[in-house]
Amino acid sequence: MIKIYPSILAADFLNLAQEIEKVSKASDGIHLDIMDGVFVPNITFGFPIVESIRKKFKDIYLDAHLMIVEPDKYLEKFSEYVNGITIHYETVVHLHRTILKIKELGCEAGVTLNPHTPVSLLEEILPYVDKVLIMSVNPGFTGQHFIETTYEKVRKLRKISDEKGLNVEIMVDGGVNKKNIGLLHQSGVNTFIIGASVFYSENPSQEIIELKKAAED
Ligand code: DX5
Numbered sequence: 001m002i003k004i005y006p007s008i009l010a011a012d013f014l015n016l017a018q019e020i021e022k023v024s025k026a027s028d029g030i031h032l033d034i035m036d037g038v039f040v041p042n043i044t045f046g047f048p049i050v051e052s053i054r055k056k057f058k059d060i061y062l063d064a065h066l067m068i069v070e071p072d073k074y075l076e077k078f079s080e081y082v083n084g085i086t087i088h089y090e091t092v093v094h095l096h097r098t099i100l101k102i103k104e105l106g107c108e109a110g111v112t113l114n115p116h117t118p119v120s121l122l123e124e125i126l127p128y129v130d131k132v133l134i135m136s137v138n139p140g141f142t143g144q145h146f147i148e149t150t151y152e153k154v155r156k157l158r159k160i161s162d163e164k165g166l167n168v169e170i171m172v173d174g175g176v177n178k179k180n181i182g183l184l185h186q187s188g189v190n191t192f193i194i195g196a197s198v199f200y201s202e203n204p205s206q207e208i209i210e211l212k213k214a215a216e217d
C-alpha cells in the first residue's frame with residue numbers, strides 16, 4: 001500500500017487548521033518537521049503547535065520527524081501527541097536504546113538517514129525499527145531539488161530488508177513530485193513525505209490523489 005504524509009512545512013502556518021483539513025481525507029497522516037536550528041540550519045515549531053494539532057485532529061496519524069540534537073530528551077513529550085517518531089541516525093549515539101525507548105512509549109519507531117549516510121549502517125538495527133526515512137534532500141527546507149542517487153539508495157535498503165526477511169517501511173522525504181514518485185515506488189518506497197508539491201498546488205487533496213496514481217503507473 002502506498003501512503004502519503006503531507007509535510008506541513010510547506011503549509012500556510014497562519015491557517016494551519018484549514019491547511020490540514022484540506023489534506024486530511026486524501027492523505028494517510030501528517031508529517032511534522034521539528035527543527036532546532038542546531039542539527040539543521042532552520043527552526044520550525046515545537047510542543048504547543050504539535051499539541052494543538054493533536055487536540056483538533058484526534059484520529060489523524062501524526063508522524064514526527066525530529067531534526068534536533070539530543071532527541072532522547074524529548075521522546076516522552078512527543079509520544080503524548082504523535083503516533084510515529086523518527087530520529088536522525090546522525091544525532092544519536094545509542095540508536096538501539098533510543099529505538100526501544102520510542103516503542104516502549106507506544107509509538108512507531110523510525111530512523112532517518114541524511115543523504116550522505118549509507119544504508120549499510122542500518123544492517124544491525126533494521127530488525128528493531130518500524131520504518132526508515134531516507135532523506136532525498138539535505139534536511140532543513142521545503143522546496144529543494146530531489147537528489148538523484150536516492151533511487152539506488154532505496155534499492156539497496158530494500159535488498160537488505162528482503163535478505164533479512166523483514167518488510168521494513170521505506171519512506172522518502174524531500175523533492176518528491178509526480179515525475180519521480182513512480183520510479184521511487186518501483187525502487188521500494190512505501191511512504192512518501194511531500195510538502196511543496198502538495199501544499200503549493202491549486203488543489204492539495206486532488207494533488208495527493210494524482211500523486212498516488214502516478215506512483216502506481
Ligand atoms: C525537509 C523536510 C521535509 C520537507 C519535504 O527537511 O524534512 O519534510 O518539507 O520536502 P518537500 O517540501 O520538498 O516535499
Ligand code: ZN
Binds near residue numbers: 032065
Ligand atoms: Zn521531514
